[in-house]
Amino acid sequence: MxxxxxxxxxxxxxxxxxxxxxxxxxxxxxxxxxxxxxxxxxxxxxxxxxxxxxxxxxxxxxxxEPHRGSRGAVEPAPISSTRVVDLSHPIRAGLVTYPGLPAPTITPHLTREDSRARYAPGTEFAMDILTMVGNTGTYLDSPFHRYADGPDLAGLALDSLVGLRAEVFHLEDAWSPERRGIRPETLADRDVRGAAVLLHTGWDRWFGRPEYGSGAPFLTGDGAQSLIDAGAALVGIDSLNIDDADPSTGSGGGERPAHSLLLAAGVHVVEHLTNLGALPARGARFTAAPPAVEGFGTFPVRAFAEVPA
Incomplete structure (x- = not known):
C-alpha cells in the first residue's frame, strides 16, 4: 500500500x-x-x-513517501479486552412491566415539523414527554423506595452502582413451580462480599406477556439475609420481583421480606433484568446507575455487564 x-x-x-x-x-x-x-x-x-x-x-x-511515524497519522487498531452485554429491557409506550402498574406513554412536546419554524433551514429537533411510573422496564430500587428515611436515587454513591464484580448464579434448573423461592443453601458456594449478585432464573423469557405476572421465582427472606450477612453490595434478578409478589399464593399477599431486609441493609435491588444467561458465573463487571433524582426511590436503569473477551 x-x-x-x-x-x-x-x-x-x-x-x-x-x-x-x-x-x-x-x-x-x-x-x-x-x-x-x-x-x-x-x-x-x-x-x-x-x-x-x-x-x-x-x-x-x-x-x-514512506511514513516516518507521525503521531495521529495512523490510529492504532483498538484493543478490545472486554465485550459489553446489555441486561436491560427496552422501554416503549404501552409496555406492561408489572401487572397493575400504568404503562408508559410518550407524547410530543415539540415535533420535528413544528421545530422547523424555530431553527435554521435544514435544522430540526424532536422533544418528547415520557410519563411513567418509576417501576418500568429494568429498574433499581434505592432504600427510599421502602423506607422514608433511606437514601433516595440522588443519595446513592456511584461506586456502589458502577463496575461491581458480578457473581452470577445460573438457576434455571434450581427452582420449580412448586418450589419457586431461592434459599440460602443455593447461594452458599460463593464469596459475594462487595459483589453484585445476579440471579438468573430464565423468567425474563415471559417479559411483556401475561405469563410474566404469575408463578415467578423469587428470593426468600432467608436468602436475602444470607446475602446481607455475606456482604453483597447489590442483588439483581431477571424475574417479576425480588419477593414473592404472586397474589395467588399465601406469601404473595403483600409481605416483602427480601425488599425490606436488603434495602434496610443498604443493598441495592435491580429487578426485571434480562440476558443473564449470556454472562459467565464469575469474571464480569456489572453496572446499573439510575439518574440522580431527589425524593425518588426507584427508576429504570441501563444495566449492563462488561465481560472479558
Missing part, C-alpha cells in the same frame, strides 16, 4: 494567546484524500497542542 506525506508551512494561533510557525514541515498522512482542515487537525495531534484556535497551512503538497 502506498504511503503519503504532506509538505507545508504553517501558522498556528492559540485561543489563550501566542502563535507558532513552521516551515518545510512534513507530516505522515493515512491517505492522499484528506482535506486541508483534516491535515491541520493531524498536525495539532502530532504536536500535542492544546487550546488551538486556528491552523493555517501554506504551500500544501501531498507526496507519495
Amino acid at each position: 502506498p504511503e503519503y506525506h504532506a509538505h507545508f508551512d504553517f501558522d498556528i494561533r492559540f485561543a489563550n494567546g501566542g502563535e507558532l510557525a513552521g516551515t518545510g514541515f512534513r507530516l505522515d498522512l493515512p491517505s492522499n484524500s484528506l482535506s486541508t482542515d483534516e491535515i491541520g487537525l493531524l498536525l495539532v495531534r502530532h504536536l500535542g497542542l492544546a487550546l488551538v484556535e486556528e491552523v493555517e497551512l501554506r504551500g500544501l503538497r501531498i507526496v507519495e
Whole structure:
C-alpha cells in the first residue's frame, strides 16, 4: 500500500494567546484524500497542542513517501479486552412491566415539523414527554423506595452502582413451580462480599406477556439475609420481583421480606433484568446507575455487564 506525506508551512494561533510557525514541515498522512482542515487537525495531534484556535497551512503538497511515524497519522487498531452485554429491557409506550402498574406513554412536546419554524433551514429537533411510573422496564430500587428515611436515587454513591464484580448464579434448573423461592443453601458456594449478585432464573423469557405476572421465582427472606450477612453490595434478578409478589399464593399477599431486609441493609435491588444467561458465573463487571433524582426511590436503569473477551 502506498504511503503519503504532506509538505507545508504553517501558522498556528492559540485561543489563550501566542502563535507558532513552521516551515518545510512534513507530516505522515493515512491517505492522499484528506482535506486541508483534516491535515491541520493531524498536525495539532502530532504536536500535542492544546487550546488551538486556528491552523493555517501554506504551500500544501501531498507526496507519495514512506511514513516516518507521525503521531495521529495512523490510529492504532483498538484493543478490545472486554465485550459489553446489555441486561436491560427496552422501554416503549404501552409496555406492561408489572401487572397493575400504568404503562408508559410518550407524547410530543415539540415535533420535528413544528421545530422547523424555530431553527435554521435544514435544522430540526424532536422533544418528547415520557410519563411513567418509576417501576418500568429494568429498574433499581434505592432504600427510599421502602423506607422514608433511606437514601433516595440522588443519595446513592456511584461506586456502589458502577463496575461491581458480578457473581452470577445460573438457576434455571434450581427452582420449580412448586418450589419457586431461592434459599440460602443455593447461594452458599460463593464469596459475594462487595459483589453484585445476579440471579438468573430464565423468567425474563415471559417479559411483556401475561405469563410474566404469575408463578415467578423469587428470593426468600432467608436468602436475602444470607446475602446481607455475606456482604453483597447489590442483588439483581431477571424475574417479576425480588419477593414473592404472586397474589395467588399465601406469601404473595403483600409481605416483602427480601425488599425490606436488603434495602434496610443498604443493598441495592435491580429487578426485571434480562440476558443473564449470556454472562459467565464469575469474571464480569456489572453496572446499573439510575439518574440522580431527589425524593425518588426507584427508576429504570441501563444495566449492563462488561465481560472479558
